[in-house]
Amino acid sequence: MPPTRTQSTFVSPIVESRRWVAGAEFPPDRPLLNVSQAAPAEAPPEGLRRALADAALNDTAAHLYGPVLGNDALRQALARQISAHYQAAVGPEQVAITSGCNQAFAAAISALCGEGDEVIIPVPWYFNHKMWLDMAGVTAVPLHAGAGMLPDPAAAAALIGPRTRAIVLVTPNNPCGVEYPAGLVRAFFDLARDRGLALIVDETYRDFDSRSGAPHGLFQMPDWDRTLIHLYSFSKAYRLTGHRVGAIAAAPDAMFEMEKFLDTVTICPSQLGQAGALWGLENLQDWLAGERQEILDRRAAIEDGFPVLAAKGWRLLGCGAYFAYVAHPFDQPSEEIARKLVAEASVLMLPGSMFMPAGDPDGARQFRIAFANVDRAGIRTLFARLAAFEP
Incomplete structure (x- = not known):
């Protein structure tokens, strides 16, 4: 039988990477740094939440x-x-x-x-x-x-x-x-x-x-x-x-x-x-302008702090919005390194192979870092863990 439409494609990288940390325990002094998903982790501002609550309570059309x-x-x-x-x-x-x-x-x-x-x-x-x-x-x-x-x-x-x-x-x-x-x-x-x-x-x-x-x-x-x-x-x-x-x-x-x-x-x-x-x-709109400035500051933190990783052979290939895209210096492919990073450095980030055709050699060399939920201090911690990591 030919594959179904869903069988014809791969598992979502977000779904797959969550399996890597399911049930895992991380040392108290080295909690998980999750830079795998590009999504806000906090609730909307209170005014917006009140608007949602008002619609739910008082607007039948909602x-x-x-x-x-x-x-x-x-x-x-x-x-x-x-x-x-x-x-x-x-x-x-x-x-x-x-x-x-x-x-x-x-x-x-x-x-x-x-x-x-x-x-x-x-x-x-x-x-x-x-x-x-x-x-x-x-x-x-x-x-x-x-x-x-x-x-x-x-x-x-x-x-x-x-x-x-x-x-x-x-x-x-x-x-x-x-x-x-x-x-x-x-x-x-x-x-x-x-x-x-x-x-x-x-x-x-x-x-x-x-x-x-x-x-x-x-x-x-x-x-x-x-x-x-x-x-x-x-x-x-x-x-x-x-x-x-x-x-x-x-x-x-x-x-x-x-x-x-x-x-x-x-x-x-x-x-x-x-x-x-x-x-x-x-x-x-004013609140969103502040959110934008915070993301731009985190982008600057990535660029300012990257020399720590560059000294170890990492390369910054792209940076902006919620993401940094990097190349690693190791012999092993990125997916193998990604799993080791979870276990040995408490870092979850997606390998480039998840953004490439199967077997593409570039994917084996690259990672995506989603930094929208990691502040300047978290970025410093991330880079310190990556700089100290040896597969």
Whole structure:
């Protein structure tokens, strides 16, 4: 029997790595440092929690089905926010709300691709993107990062074939952290437009970009929505990971196709999650600016402290948003080292092999460090443990 769709893909690295620490005991003087997952570990601010509680207690609609593409008030508010941030004109009919950004990606792929079609994705890849393409029967065509962990439009052009339907970018990047320059993003837009492809740009971490203002000008392009499908997440900005609220910006006719998928999978996004996202958009911009500064400070701590590891042969390949991407100096492959780090250094981080095609030699040399939940002191401790580690 051929494999099922789920059997055709790998286990989520987050799920797999949790098994490494399940039941493990760590010395009191060396507690576990978990830098494996890029998600806030704290509850939303009190005001947002009160808004959620008020909706749950007093708004009957918070417990009922809502519009498949999301509530009008949130779509309108996000359209205004996108328009202001990117200095462009984006209407609510070009915006939809989804049950998390992963679902936004799945909806886009379902609207664009048929069985056996191809999508070009950057490598190292965001693993859930690859997993969904596998489960959708769509071939993921790897576009290996070049200098500075940046993808090359010319290399992408060489990968385009008759079944190619889209190119995917993630910026700031997961897993590498790098921020794609505006000119590079524009070059990919031009390539996709000229070849009749969609450009899917996942900007889950845009609220933590080190650049002020719009990171690119794609929304200012004439007929941008004929090429661009933009993905966003409220989870990282407002600590709403458990409420699953993401978003898509795209052409209304693309939304029509995505609506079929969304209606079949979840019927509508979480009403409480949408209430929280709307309150956050309307009330937490100053608070979010402070969160951004804290993440930028942790990024600086990674860069300032890395010489301790560089002296041991480690290399910093990329850094930004929630992530640092590094190369280790050891002979053993990264997955073997990752397991030893749990047992011998109380450190949990994901090996590069989890972000690469099977057998890719680069994956055996690399790690992702998710530092969003590790402050400056924790980063110093992490680097001290890694510097002292010998497999």
